[in-house]
Amino acid sequence: MEPKVISQTLSIAARSGHWKYDDQSHFCQKQGSGNNWANGYSVHGPRNKEVIMNLVQKEVEKCDRLSGFFTIMSMAGGTGSGLGAFVTQCLRDAFPTSFILNHVIWPYGTGEVIVQNYNSVLTLSHLYQSSDALLVHENDVIHKICAQLMHIKQISFRDVNQVIAHQLGSVFQPAHTAEAGLHYSRNPLGDLMETLVPHPEFKMLGLRNIPQMPENSLAYSTFSWPGLLKHLRQMLIANAKMEEGIDWQVRPPCPGSSISSSHSTNKLLHFNTSIANLVILRGKDMHSVDLGSFRDPSLYTSWLNPQDAFNAWKTPRAFNKYEKSASLVSNSQFLLKPLDNVVGKAWNMFASKAYIHQYTKFGIEEEDFLDSFTTLEQVISSYTNL
16 A cells, blocks of 8 residues: 555655654555455455554544544545545544545546546545545646646646645635634634535535646736636636636526526536635735625525625735635535546446456445445435535
């Protein structure tokens, strides 16, 4: 299970002079999961449960106040997906009142692994049972950001990880929440869940961050809050994952339009309906910013009060050399198409019984697949009917 990656991560952190992992606070082994979710979940998970949970317990005991867990995992292979889902379940059992946010890396659409759709379906359905929310980054989107916004010619894993780290930092760096006033939030994980996950059927969170550009372009760029927020709002309603190539034709449905006409409008223009949104502003003059456009009731599902559906966090501190930057974490229909694609591809393979024997030999039966499909079809149906 990734001994090279773990040792490389430890040494890079130590060399940086900014951060060092405790030598006793990691776990790896030579044998991997062979891109098989069942191997990670049913074999490596139970076999290594005690060691892993002891490491977690040791870290938890150092906390004055534990608010929750933030796990980072991929879905395409066997270890991140299978073992990740198993560990998440163990965390839920051991810490039933703590928040669990799973940061999930969505596989490339063209495919890294032949069975990645199986692994993804099994991962998502199990996480839906034990996690409070899933924060999703799509590899294809991050790759596009590296190529089109950062102008990187030869894109490496390091480049991809840097974009993801920047976006995560833009959310989880300290900020003032509405409740905390001029004080930084003491429980960002809890505040995030309270703001964005009002119902256990809706747990999918997406993240957009602007501006994003090469460091050497920053000196020649200026940004205004109205301009940034106009782009961010249109990215939300048109479901654009980055600021380049936004469809400006998409508009929210008119107030008072009937359900049927509103649904046809959504289909026609691909309008992205939200359950809840959180905007995070970092940089100077952020207190004078008008966020009224994000409180527009037409952006949201009808069963939630728009006043409850939108929140803002702010801080005057600039982030990562950007004089002004804005992030949007959204619980919306943004993932419907990728999720439908993954489930559809996995179902086509399952219907022809392709590779099923690789999973049954580790104890994952056809019924387990069917349960997973049922769970995700319900998620797709719930988000479609917003």
